Amino acid sequence: DIKDKIYEIREDFPILKRKMCDHPLVYLDNSATTLKPKSMIDTVVNYYTYLGANAHRGDYEMSAQVDFAYENARKLTKEFIHARRDEEIVFTSGTTESLNILAMTITNTWLHENDVVLSTVAEHASSVLPWLEAGKSKNIKVEYIPLDEQGRVTVDNFKKALHDKVKVVALAQVSNVLGYEAPIKDIVRIAHEHGVKVVVDGAQSIAHLPVDVQDLDVDFFCFSAHKMCGPTGIGVLYGKFDLLEELTPVFFGGESNARFNKCGKVSLKKTPLKYESGTQPIEGALGMAAAMKYINELGKENIHRYELALKHHFLEKIKDVEKVKVYNAEAESGIITFNVYDQGKLIFPQDVASFLNTRGIAVRSGEHCAKLLGEVLKVPGTCRASVYFYNTFEDIDKLVEALKDASFETCLDIFF
């Protein structure tokens, strides 16, 4: 049980010793990025201290050691999401790059004029903008699966939105604003019955839920290491092997080609190397693998159970605090989306976040990169507290106490 070893766990995270605004740090912005365990940091430092060479290029021992570590990171990643083969794991700079690569290559290779990509208004900009942008050249349309009144994607609404022109569904497994989990497995089954490919944005699910890409049967799954205790600048594009082989990369350069001639006739290497042009973030891949090992040791089921316990603790403590409105009490994740009202009037979420900062509490405020969702929530923005396994029940208590003190007076006072 994570609760029983929480103080040991916190020792693994050096940054938890720092202060913010003279208060012990209460980090509740884990959906933006997570903190890093020492074992991950050491792995990155070790690469620069002892390994140093490029990957897949040298004929000397040090370089072979890098190749081994880098490909071992790929193997670990395969196991982490239960892919069929190592070759299905492409390293990228993160979710955003993975999703852009997919939008560009799928639009170029598979889509035709007036084809439709189905999305939702709850998507992060990185999951919808690449399709809107890539589709311009071919007049591809993006349509939106209507959300239910809570803001969830439902199988029924997905079925209603599906039609002959839909060729791709692109959506998040867990929403970064409301924290709801989409019924991915059912959506994939129905999509496949209609010959539709499914691209899943796993940025918010990878650190918190067990992910089995074979069980979900998703065609593509993207995530970033930094949201799961790994380094920034590295992430994953998972694709079914045959699909990755069929598609063409959008970046070209060193290491991804076997040969080319002066006229531009290129023969590409096989997947995944054909997608990994140029020197990769090698220390990132090794660091991501170290983060995966750390998370595996805790167990994602345990992590998820603990996050929900923290969230329920918050809901329990806040239920009599009328001025705090929670939008997603039923979400099956550690994301808590709320606003604070003073005498019935909304306190601008950024002012609440700035006030919390003065107590050492980090939360996110605004539209959370999901600019279309405002239509559903009917507020200009929200505050978002997002927990992870190193947060404590005391962190939640501090948040609740601070929210009780939030008012127009306290929240605006800090600017003067």
Ligand code: PMP
């Ligand atoms: N999708 C979702 C749902 C996210 O929450 C995020 C990060 N906030 C992204 C995509 C983009 O991830 P990154 O910035 O690591 O590329």
